[in-house]
Amino acid sequence: MNPTVDALRATFGNAIGRGLESCGDTIVYVAREALLDAMTWLRDTPEQGYDYLVDVTAVEYRDRERLLEVVYQLRSLARRADLRIKVELDPHGDLTVDSVVPLWRGADWLERETYDMFGVTFRGHPDLRRILMWETYAEGYPLRKDFPLRGRFSRAEQVRQALGANPEAHYSMEELSIAEAYDELPADMKERLRHGERGKLPDTE
């Protein structure tokens, strides 16, 4: 077994779940409360030195007994070692984990994608919005097992909503960095930004 697993157990005790080897990769399950501490420790401890976050994604299994897993793939560039961290969440319960953006800036879009596709909320993420689907997408989270393959709406409704989108609205308020200038904007632009550039957001108001 990878010595990192034993070191993690020695440091975090019960927060570390089972560890296993699969196809030469080491997988460690971590309790969600301890995730941020464990990741910080893995990155900052010199013997570990997992300084590169390769990917963040999630898995929901067909087996309904199994929990939804958020997967973090780590790599130590100096030691040329890989480690996979998994956090188990109840797919019908609270899908919230701590964001690792404070540790790796590169997690920003990866966590946005996981949020977009699975509906996992990353606490502390600076800008948690959809990234692949458009902002006004109201059908849910496409890679969840309870999501029908062809979407929830009829094809006509999907076409109608798609054609109603504004193709020139590429930028959100955050991307334009005009939040500071918001008070000086003309009234119509304020109104537009309040409802989202591409139309009314499904969750607001």
Added chain:
Amino acid sequence: MKRVNETKEVAGQSPNYLLAKFQALVDWAVNASRANSLWPMPFGTACCAIEFMATAASRYDFARFGMERQAFSPRQADVLICAGRLPFKLAPVIRRIYDQMPQPKWVISMGACASTGGIFDNYAMVQGIDTIVPVDVYVPGCPPRPEGLLYGVLLLHKKIKGESLFDRVPRREEQPLDDRGLRLPPEQIDEISEPFGNSVHQFRSS
């Protein structure tokens, strides 16, 4: 439908003979000019665009058919070639491009995905671009070989040469989206988007 306007009788001839001859001459000249100088607007989104590039390159060379100048601006284009799958996110974009093209304009739907959604019978993909813009020629294939696209272009030539300036059909009028924001009635969109072939057997939970 009434083809020609009322005219006075010309001595010894059928009343509309000369006018019909004249109209045929005008149609021939106009249609030959249009068909032989089509300027394509490539809308390449996937692997079909690779075949499209091969069609434009020297080996297949659709410049032979008057498509020498590719218009990368819709304002100077005659034929929109949608090469590849179209996700819902791009639907307003292709509609905007189509609306920006001046009349007369035609659309070629290149490949299985642009024509029907193809293997992407899922939540993210438009099931045939004819739900978004009117299509003149569908080129089948996944992706079609350059010969296939050339054949589609030649079919389009044939179609253009069959048009008449003097038809009262509102063929060359802009058809904006209706007040529901759709091009076709919703029932029709649902019907042409229905799964067919292998995707009838495609299931997932729910």
